[in-house]
Amino acid sequence: MQTPLLSIKNLRTYFHLDEGVLKAVDGVDLEMQTGQTLGIIGESGSGKSVMARSVMRLIAPPGRVEAGSQILLNTNDGEPVDIAQLPYDGDALRQIRGKSISMIFQEPMTSLSPVHRVGDQILEAVLLHVTRDKTEARAITLDAIQRVGIPNPERAFLSYPHELSGGLRQRIMIAMALACRPQLLIADEPTTALDVTVQWQILRLMDALRNDLGMAILYITHDLGVVAQIADTVAVMYLGQIVETADVFTIFERPLHPYTQSLLKSIPKVGAQSRQRLEAIGGTVPVPINLPVRCRFADRCQFVKPECSIAAPALRLVDNGHAVRCFLHHQEVEHGR
Amino acid sequence: MLNFIIRRFVFIAILLVLVSIVSFITIQLPPGDWLSAYVTALKVQGAQINEEIIEGLKIQYGLELPPVQQYFRWVTGLLQGDFGFSFSYSRPVADLLAERLPATIGISVLTIIVTYAIAIPIGIYSATHQYSPLDYTFSFLGFIGLSMPSFLLALILMFVGYKYFGLSIGGLNSPEFIGEPMSWAKFSDMLAHLPIPILIISLSGTAGLIRVLRGTLLDEIRKPYVDTARAKGLKERVLLYRYPVRIAINPLISTIGWLLPSVFSGQVIVSIVLNLPTVGPLLYEALRGQDTYLAGSIVMILSFFTVIGTLLSDILLAIVDPRIRIEE
Ligand SMILES: Nc1ncnc2c1ncn2[C@@H]1O[C@H](COP(=O)(O)OP(=O)(O)OP(=O)(O)O)[C@@H](O)[C@H]1O
Ligand SMILES: [Mg+2]
Numbered sequence: 001m002q003t004p005l006l007s008i009k010n011l012r013t014y015f016h017l018d019e020g021v022l023k024a025v026d027g028v029d030l031e032m033q034t035g036q037t038l039g040i041i042g043e044s045g046s047g048k049s050v051m052a053r054s055v056m057r058l059i060a061p062p063g064r065v066e067a068g069s070q071i072l073l074n075t076n077d078g079e080p081v082d083i084a085q086l087p088y089d090g091d092a093l094r095q096i097r098g099k100s101i102s103m104i105f106q107e108p109m110t111s112l113s114p115v116h117r118v119g120d121q122i123l124e125a126v127l128l129h130v131t132r133d134k135t136e137a138r139a140i141t142l143d144a145i146q147r148v149g150i151p152n153p154e155r156a157f158l159s160y161p162h163e164l165s166g167g168l169r170q171r172i173m174i175a176m177a178l179a180c181r182p183q184l185l186i187a188d189e190p191t192t193a194l195d196v197t198v199q200w201q202i203l204r205l206m207d208a209l210r211n212d213l214g215m216a217i218l219y220i221t222h223d224l225g226v227v228a229q230i231a232d233t234v235a236v237m238y239l240g241q242i243v244e245t246a247d248v249f250t251i252f253e254r255p256l257h258p259y260t261q262s263l264l265k266s267i268p269k270v271g272a273q274s275r276q277r278l279e280a281i282g283g284t285v286p287v288p289i290n291l292p293v294r295c296r297f298a299d300r301c302q303f304v305k306p307e308c309s310i311a312a313p314a315l316r317l318v319d320n321g322h323a324v325r326c327f328l329h330h331q332e333v334e335h336g337r
Numbered sequence: 338m339l340n341f342i343i344r345r346f347v348f349i350a351i352l353l354v355l356v357s358i359v360s361f362i363t364i365q366l367p368p369g370d371w372l373s374a375y376v377t378a379l380k381v382q383g384a385q386i387n388e389e390i391i392e393g394l395k396i397q398y399g400l401e402l403p404p405v406q407q408y409f410r411w412v413t414g415l416l417q418g419d420f421g422f423s424f425s426y427s428r429p430v431a432d433l434l435a436e437r438l439p440a441t442i443g444i445s446v447l448t449i450i451v452t453y454a455i456a457i458p459i460g461i462y463s464a465t466h467q468y469s470p471l472d473y474t475f476s477f478l479g480f481i482g483l484s485m486p487s488f489l490l491a492l493i494l495m496f497v498g499y500k501y502f503g504l505s506i507g508g509l510n511s512p513e514f515i516g517e518p519m520s521w522a523k524f525s526d527m528l529a530h531l532p533i534p535i536l537i538i539s540l541s542g543t544a545g546l547i548r549v550l551r552g553t554l555l556d557e558i559r560k561p562y563v564d565t566a567r568a569k570g571l572k573e574r575v576l577l578y579r580y581p582v583r584i585a586i587n588p589l590i591s592t593i594g595w596l597l598p599s600v601f602s603g604q605v606i607v608s609i610v611l612n613l614p615t616v617g618p619l620l621y622e623a624l625r626g627q628d629t630y631l632a633g634s635i636v637m638i639l640s641f642f643t644v645i646g647t648l649l650s651d652i653l654l655a656i657v658d659p660r661i662r663i664e665e
Binding site: 053056058089094095096097098099102103105106107110111112113114115116121124125128129160162173176 | 560561562564565566567568569570571572573580583584587657658659660
């Protein structure tokens with residue numbers, strides 16, 4: 001098997017707050033191959049955004065990617081680099097940001113600078129990573145705007161964000177992320193704020209661009225419908241950890257973790273609001289400060305067993321490519337983290 | 338844009354009319370007028386005064402007219418560039434203004450430049466180094482600057498300068514140059530006298546601006562578009578100045594609106610204390626002596642500069658911030 005494009009090992013991102021240490025991401029392991037779309041799904045507050053931002057090293061104090069975390073990126077020239085070890089604001093990290101990995105953020109309304117023309121905001125990235133030549137960079141920018149299906153690229157280039165609709169702005173964000181042809185695109189709920197038709201257009205667009213450019217996509221959402229449409233592989237996140245991961249068919253056909261099962265049950269019926277948040281599960285996501293050593297889902301689990309309260313299950317392979325963090329599916333109780 | 342400017346000019350005209358009415362009424366409010374105060378003072382000294390001369394003066398200055406007519410006389414004069422006559426100086430107001438306006442405007446413009454030149458770097462530093470020792474120091478100094486009356490600071494500096502450094506920091510020129518024609522030596526002497534009054538006048542404005550800039554910049558730094566810029570691979574320093582600083586500085590342009598009046602009024606007091614040849618002391622004397630036309634004209638001119646300054650800053654803001662145009 002080829003070396004993975006991205007390999008995250010024991011990623012822990014903690015926020016050191018006055019109230020205690022908030023373990024937003026607490027031991028995530030992930031692998032992504034070139035051309036693969038990995039869907040990350042989980043309720044609000046499960047740590048999806050913090051994980052994605054950690055990969056780009058966009059965590060500001062009091063947050064910190066803890067020592068021992070590894071984020072290995074295979075840039076095709078030599079050994080994989082460990083993003084977690086790179087000096088902040090150093091050349092190496094800035095070569096990865098925007099060039100090897102691009103990110104589309106959760107808020108399309110505020111993710112663009114209000115006082116710069118959107119074309120110039122894309123152009124800036126191209127000038128930084130692709131070419132110093134202004135004319136060529138402009139052509140690349142216009143091409144990127146064209147690719148995301150904006151009818152009049154010249155005009156869009158000159159617009160300011162407030163002159164564009166939410167859908168167009170998000171397309172501009174995608175164009176910006178794609179202009180430098182990254183190996184990996186991280187999309188953090190890029191369509192949540194948009195209405196359903198625009199949402200599907202953008203999903204189809206990203207999938208088409210993935211095929212054209214041969215990049216990998218890390219797609220974060222709490223919408224299972226979206227995951228079904230776009231992902232090859234799915235990782236389910238709960239309280240800073242991955243509780244189950246498998247290919248998209250297995251997740252929908254044979255979910256093992258009780259959390260995944262209740263997420264699936266909470267899918268709205270066809271025709272209902274597909275953007276509805278995943279709130280149908282009893283209880284709410286606690287804030288991950290001072291969690292006891294035990295299964296993090298035990299409080300909300302229907303199938304809770306005595307051992308769930310005394311030890312934390314590890315993420316274990318139960319089938320080819322199918323791993324789950326639950327004692328119900330482990331052969332024997334083990335005392336993991 | 339043109340529409341916007343035209344509308345603003347109409348607004349300015351209305352505003353200036355209101356200012357002229359209010360200032361005229363305020364100046365007329367105390368009982369009596371300049372002439373009766375003058376006559377009383379002469380009588381107290383035992384002088385003999387011919388009633389006819391007094392009547393003549395009254396008619397000459399229009400003091401016998403009802404206040405409304407006096408007001409219109411004054412305003413129509415203003416429109417024709419005639420500022421009236423100063424009773425206490427027995428000279429046309431225009432001459433007095435011509436002597437003192439250049440220094441006034443010069444000091445004001447310099448003060449505003451200094452205000453921005455000090456406030457912007459400190460504001461940026463404080464926001465990007467929030468809760469650092471220097472940030473605390475600047476905040477502390479800023480609160481002193483905001484709460485210390487400028488005349489007190491002027492007095493303290495004068496005292497310290499005189500007592501410990503043997504400096505005379507009053508006036509705009511050393512005694513030997515007063516009355517001399519402008520020369521290179523006089524000019525450099527003036528330059529040496531300028532920093533202290535300018536620093537004093539700019540102090541409270543600077544302190545206010547630092548707080549405004551620090552606050553807005555702290556907000557902007559946390560906005561998502563900053564992460565977008567960072568995710569592109571820009572250097573921290575570059576992205577700081579290109580995005581959040583650029584956006585946080587825009588609204589500072591509109592602070593001219595409150596900076597100008599504060600500079601003018603700060604200047605009146607500081608000029609009196611430091612004996613500067615600006616319109617400040619003139620205004621003060623005119624108000625005390627009920628020298629209606631002199632006081633009214635100074636108030637009108639300062640108001641005029643304020644509204645024009647505000648208009649210019651609004652136009653500038655509309656040019657640098659594309660969002661403004663759409664809201665128009
Ligand atoms: N800057 C921060 N400071 C302190 N705590 C934070 C910060 N950012 C995130 N957290 C905490 O980390 C946890 C995970 O947050 P995160 O934003 O990753 O959730 P999410 O899965 O992306 O949720 P959503 O679906 O709402 O976007 C939450 O408990 C949140 O309160
Ligand atoms: Mg999120």
